[in-house]
């Protein structure tokens with residue numbers, strides 16, 4: 001139940017990500033920075049909390065096959081270094097590297113959302 005509570009933060013995190021992306025595209029860099037930092041910290045805290053809870057024995061989506069869980073984890077664990085890269089490139093003013101990482105990041109975020117939704121549906125035998 002606790003794990004599902006943390007997972008329920010995902011729509012809110014996605015909203016923050018879309019918001020910060022729109023701000024960046026509108027060149028409102030000051031606000032983009034603020035929202036992106038709030039997003040990055042909340043995302044890291046959520047991922048770490050879920051990882052710790054899984055380590056101590058909480059389970060989620062246990063009826064889903066292992067292969068989809070493995071793909072999901074590749075996306076999830078890719079998120080942390082990518083976020084770090086986004087912060088570093090932002091503060092060092094490496095604009096093009098930052099944009100490249102942002103595109104990669106969006107692919108990883110979408111990958112986590114799709115595989116996460118698949119795990120949920122497979123767990124409930126919907127697919």
Ligand code: HEM
Nearest residue numbers: 021024029033036037040086087090093094095099102105
């Ligand atoms: C994680 C914390 C982040 C911080 C502190 C941050 C900060 C910044 C800063 C300072 C710039 C201006 C760079 C420059 O002109 O030299 C920038 C640009 C940009 N950021 Fe971020 N960012 C973050 C995350 C993200 C994320 C998650 C995305 C989208 C997935 C993103 C997308 C962009 C884009 C597209 C630009 C280019 C805007 C333009 O056309 O000038 N950033 N960011």
